[in-house]
Amino acid sequence: MPETKKFLYVNRKAPYGTIYALEALEVVLIGAAFEQDVSLAFLDDGVYQITKGQDTKDVGMKNFSPTYKALGDYDVNKIYVEQESLDARGLTLDDLLPLTWEDEDDDWAKKDSIKVISAAEMAKIMEQSDVVFSF
Template sequence: MAEIKSFVYINRKAPHGTIYALESLEVVLIGAAFDQQVKLIFMDDGVYQLTKNQDPEGIGMKNFSKTYAALGDYDITEIYIDQESLEQRGLSIDDLQELVYEDEDDDWKEKSSMRLVSREQLASVIDSADVLLNF
């Protein structure tokens, strides 16, 4: 399996209410072991997956939002947030947890993985995918 493909995961649903966010994260983390190029998109209600201070205890669900902070350790360094989706929901990038990675080509400097993008930019990210997984 020497070939490297570009995997783009689109996350469109709220973290709770359906299982898609959690089962998407499970694919992303396991897929990371395959040394493929991985990009994540959060749009529509999917932007809620990254909001800070989640506390789903009241609905009896596990708070898996902390797991996103590990994405950098899995060499997932390109995380695209749809600006329009944030604005439609009265959110800004400051409402989301900051996801970072350590750049091995730059003395392991900590850098942000978050890229706030327009719909037009999202289209080109989606267009770059060899494999598109929509959750």
């Protein structure tokens, strides 16, 4: 068994104005096949990616926000959201998609994947990562 590395995907862009958010999500899903220790960080405009109620049918784009709810199935269950970024945008945890994962070792209990943390805590997580992917 090769040594697992700590992967961190940093999401800082709003979802539809650029391709970054969708690309990041695809890379995360593909990367999940390699069974590493994966964390996702949402800060700055990246917090807009996981807001509830997105409905793209009038703009003719694919709404990929439901896909974030599948991350738990891919064993991606450490999702860090920066408090300061939410505050600057008038958002709270209630505005975000309820992202959960099922703990196989705990009779498939549903557990929250999202942790809202401060910028200082986010800095620590970034510092402690072996590999950082920025989007």
